Amino acid sequence: xxxxxxxxxxxxxxxxxxxxxxxxxxxxxxxxxxxxxxxxxxxxxxxxxxxxxxxxxxxxxxxxxxxxxx
Numbered sequence: 001x002x003x004x005x006x007x008x009x010x011x012x013x014x015x016x017x018x019x020x021x022x023x024x025x026x027x028x029x030x031x032x033x034x035x036x037x038x039x040x041x042x043x044x045x046x047x048x049x050x051x052x053x054x055x056x057x058x059x060x061x062x063x064x065x066x067x068x069x070x
Contacts, residue, residue, distance in 0.1 A: 001050055006045045016035050029047070031044055032044070
């Protein structure tokens with residue numbers, strides 16, 4: 001998956017992408033900041049795979065891989 005495809009996929013889920021940041025200079029990894037009903041959600045595109053940050057009540061969180069349903 002490329003950056004343009006990831007943005008279209010995230011927007012297809014109902015989020016609006018507010019900002020995109022490149023994680024590393026020589027690596028094609030990006031953080032996407034998406035907004036939904038006033039809350040900010042984080043998505044990460046790394047090595048062609050899209051991940052979403054799942055927050056936990058302890059304040060920590062983990063990255064879960066999203067898979068397209070075909």
